Amino acid sequence: MEKIQTGTGKKLKSVSYAKWGYxxxxxxFIAYIIFxxxxxxxxxxxxFFETYRIGLQQxxxxxxxxxxxxxxxxxxxxxxxxxxxxxxxxxxxxxxGAVPQFVIAMLLALFFTSTRLNIKGQSxxxxxxxxxxxxxxxxxxxxxYTLFSRVGPIQALLxxxxxxxxxxxxxxxxxxxRGMIALMNFLxxxxxxxxxxxxxxxxxxxSLFESATIDGANSVQVFFKVTMPxxxxxxxxxxxxxxxxxxxxFDVPQVLSKGDGVPNGTTRTLVMYLNGYLKTRNxxxxxxxxxxxxxxxxxxxxxxxKMLSAPYKDQxxxxxxxxxNVL
Amino acid sequence: xxxxxxxxxxxxIKLTVLRVIVYxxxxxxxxxxxxxxxxxxxxxxxxxxxxxxxxxILPKGNFFVNLKNAWNDASINIPRGMLNSLIIxxxxxxxxTYFSALTAYGIHAYNFRGKKFVFTFIMAIMMIxxxxxxxxxLQLMTKWNLTDSYIPLIVPGIAAPVVFFYMKQYMESVLxxxxxxxxxxxxSNEFRTFNTIVLPMIKPAIAVQMIFSFVxxxxxxxxxxxxxxxxELKTVPIMIAQLRSADYSKFDxxxxxxFILLAIxxxxxxxxxxxxxxxxxxxxxxxxx
Numbered sequence: 001m002e003k004i005q006t007g008t009g010k011k012l013k014s015v016s017y018a019k020w021g022y023x024x025x026x027x028x029f030i031a032y033i034i035f036x037x038x039x040x041x042x043x044x045x046x047x048f049f050e051t052y053r054i055g056l057q058q059x060x061x062x063x064x065x066x067x068x069x070x071x072x073x074x075x076x077x078x079x080x081x082x083x084x085x086x087x088x089x090x091x092x093x094x095x096x097g098a099v100p101q102f103v104i105a106m107l108l109a110l111f112f113t114s115t116r117l118n119i120k121g122q123s124x125x126x127x128x129x130x131x132x133x134x135x136x137x138x139x140x141x142x143x144x145y146t147l148f149s150r151v152g153p154i155q156a157l158l159x160x161x162x163x164x165x166x167x168x169x170x171x172x173x174x175x176x177x178r179g180m181i182a183l184m185n186f187l188x189x190x191x192x193x194x195x196x197x198x199x200x201x202x203x204x205x206x207s208l209f210e211s212a213t214i215d216g217a218n219s220v221q222v223f224f225k226v227t228m229p230x231x232x233x234x235x236x237x238x239x240x241x242x243x244x245x246x247x248x249x250f251d252v253p254q255v256l257s258k259g260d261g262v263p264n265g266t267t268r269t270l271v272m273y274l275n276g277y278l279k280t281r282n283x284x285x286x287x288x289x290x291x292x293x294x295x296x297x298x299x300x301x302x303x304x305x306k307m308l309s310a311p312y313k314d315q316x317x318x319x320x321x322x323x324x325n326v327l
Numbered sequence: 328x329x330x331x332x333x334x335x336x337x338x339x340i341k342l343t344v345l346r347v348i349v350y351x352x353x354x355x356x357x358x359x360x361x362x363x364x365x366x367x368x369x370x371x372x373x374x375x376x377x378x379x380x381x382x383x384i385l386p387k388g389n390f391f392v393n394l395k396n397a398w399n400d401a402s403i404n405i406p407r408g409m410l411n412s413l414i415i416x417x418x419x420x421x422x423x424t425y426f427s428a429l430t431a432y433g434i435h436a437y438n439f440r441g442k443k444f445v446f447t448f449i450m451a452i453m454m455i456x457x458x459x460x461x462x463x464x465l466q467l468m469t470k471w472n473l474t475d476s477y478i479p480l481i482v483p484g485i486a487a488p489v490v491f492f493y494m495k496q497y498m499e500s501v502l503x504x505x506x507x508x509x510x511x512x513x514x515s516n517e518f519r520t521f522n523t524i525v526l527p528m529i530k531p532a533i534a535v536q537m538i539f540s541f542v543x544x545x546x547x548x549x550x551x552x553x554x555x556x557x558x559e560l561k562t563v564p565i566m567i568a569q570l571r572s573a574d575y576s577k578f579d580x581x582x583x584x585x586f587i588l589l590a591i592x593x594x595x596x597x598x599x600x601x602x603x604x605x606x607x608x609x610x611x612x613x614x615x616x
Contacts, residue, residue, distance in 0.1 A: 017437055017438075017517065018437060018438060018439035018440070019439075020433070020437055020517040021433045021434070021436075021437030021438070021439035021442065022433075022439055023433070024429050024430065024432055024433025024437070024521070025429075025430050025433040025434060025445060027426050027429065027430070027485050028426060028427075028429075028430040028449075028485060028486045028491070029486070030485075031426075031482065031483055031484075031485035031486040032452070032486035035464065035479070035482070035483035035486065036452070036455075036457075036460055036464075036483070036486060038463065038467065039460040039461075039462070039463030039464035039466070039467055040459070040460040040463060041463065042462070042463030042466055042467065043459065043460050043461075043462045043463040045463075046462060046463070046466070104356070107352070108352075108353075108356075111349050111352075111353075116342065117342075117345065117346060117349060119346075119349065119350075119353070123603070123606075125353050125356075125357065126606055127602045127606065128356075128357045128360050128361065129356060129357070129360055130602075130605075130606055130609070131360060131595075131598060131602075132360055134542050134546075134594050134595075134598055134605075135364075135546075135591050135594070135595075136545065136546040136548075136563070136564055136567070136590055136591050136594070137546060137548070138546070138548045138564040138567045138568050138590075139563075139564070139567050139587050139590040139591050140363075140591075142567050142568070142570060142571055142583075142587055143363060143364075143367050143584075143587050144363070145571060146370075146580070146583055146584065146587070147363065147366060147367075151379070151580070153366065153370065153378070153381055153382040153383070154382070156380070156381025156382055157381060157382040159381075160381065160382075187359065187360060190356075191360075192609060195606060195609045195610055196609065196610055198610075199610035241454070244454055244456065247456070248456045248458055250458070250548075250549055251546075251548045251549070251564070254548075254568070255548075255567070255568050255571050256571075258571055258572055259572075271458055271549070274458065274461070275549070275553075278461060278462060278465060278553055279553070283462060283466065286462045287462055290458070290459045290460070290461070290462050291459075293456075293458065293459050294455070294459040297454065297455060297456055297459065298455065300454070301451075301453070301454030301455060302451075304453070304454050305450055305451050305453065305454065308450060308453070308492070309447065309450050
């Protein structure tokens with residue numbers, strides 16, 4: 001089938017240009033191989049070796065097989081397995097931000113697209129709620145630290161009101177630090193999700209809503225029986241990309257807690273853990289953490305990939321069918 | 328008849344109540360989004376002594392004093408940091424968008440063996456975060472003496488799968504292949520066709536992706552913090568993080584707020600001018616329903 005196609009006159013004409021296709025995509029692949037693929041393989045390679053520094057002394061590289069992975073899942077002196085603790089922290093921080101993010105975004109998307117409500121000033125609201133997404137996370141986090149620090153204005157205000165006394169410290173309480181991180185993540189991402197979900201709702205055939213309403217469905221029924229099922233692909237796409245983003249959570253907690261994950265490492269995320277080993281040039285351990293993160297994000301990424309390439313698969317199938325008909 | 332009217336008015340009252348609630352939620356969220364930045368601007372205009380007294384809702388007159396102090400600070404060279412960040416962000420925005428468009432065009436306009444595989448491959452690597460290869464990247468750059476250099480922060484932008492995907496989608500919707508054939512008939516070579524005919528046709532996509540690339544490069548903290556050690560090469564996010572590690576009690580707080588303001592100001596200005604096209608650009612590149 002393929003061969004027959006290349007044999008037709010039209011294809012022959014494009015054959016002479018094929019080399020340009022390769023030339024045009026070459027820079028991408030050269031850059032990808034040098035700056036991503038080789039580093040990726042190096043990372044995996046390093047995870048099987050013991051390589052670190054004690055002071056100025058270099059230890060290794062010595063081949064240790066799965067030793068680094070074993071060490072990673074070894075409980076420490078207090079009996080906690082650190083990677084589980086940090087993975088759990090990451091998950092808690094992500095969920096605490098993502099639940100309000102998706103609930104609010106869904107509501108706003110419904111409000112903005114409702115012809116019955118006919119919300120005015122939409123472009124103003126959209127502009128405002130999307131803005132935090134572009135703010136430098138490190139600076140946003142530093143701002144929160146400055147505002148909530150012991151010499152900051154929020155502390156002073158609450159002291160004035162008599163809500164808290166002078167010994168109070170936002171950064172000594174697990175819930176408050178986690179809450180701040182979740183709030184920042186929520187503020188940074190709910191506008192983005194709103195806009196994507198809105199586009200999804202507007203992409204749904206309007207006549208479906210109309211016929212459902214004529215059939216006597218109320219707005220709650222319309223949402224659960226029409227909107228949500230049709231929005232599902234986009235919703236899941238948003239959710240999984242948000243998850244992948246959540247696993248990478250770093251800037252906000254790193255700056256807010258000065259890298260320590262105060263209090264007691266309860267706001268330390270996986271990437272902060274990785275960053276710690278990278279800073280001290282412990283290649284073996286950071287390699288092992290990277291590989292584990294790669295597996296998790298790879299699994300989630302596979303789902304996104306499937307969803308994004310679905311329309312292309314359809315296209316090629318349709319294309320083939322059409323061709324088949326002509327033949 | 329009268330029941331119908333009362334049903335109608337009941338519906339109207341319901342709708343009005345609903346509208347009031349919706350607007351209240353919107354106003355609250357707007358407040359939440361702007362409040363912290365408003366506080367930042369207010370506090371950037373207050374002196375250290377005024378800041379020690381606590382909370383204020385109105386700006387004071389110390390803005391330019393703080394700006395001068397922050398700008399001329401000895402330990403944190405913010406003008407240098409902003410220049411460094413600007414150089415990196417502009418270069419990587421240009422490189423990322425140009426090469427992504429080139430790659431997308433290569434796949435959009437030509438038929439070659441393995442094209443489908445290439446496209447599938449780029450889609451498959453799209454979601455892999457850069458952190459998971461950071462170790463190898465760092466090791467390689469150290470080996471090549473490229474730490475304390477901007478090359479590792481700019482050149483890898485040539486391979487940007489997400490930007491590629493956006494460009495590919497955009498070309499599918501606006502770039503008919505006849506145009507390219509017409510250019511060929513006119514004797515234009517392939518490279519010139521891309522630069523002089525294709526690029527102008529996809530200008531809106533280029534503009535949007537340039538903004539996004541600029542912003543993400545300007546805000547990037549993880550990799551630059553691991554690569555750059557020399558003080559004069561450091562970028563804005565690294566300096567902001569340094570602010571956090573420094574001994575806090577010795578700081579002029581007005582200056583701290585000013586540093587944060589300066590760190591986010593360029594992106595804010597770009598956003599205020601171009602918010603419409605930026606928001607439009609958010610939705611493209613995601614799945615079609």
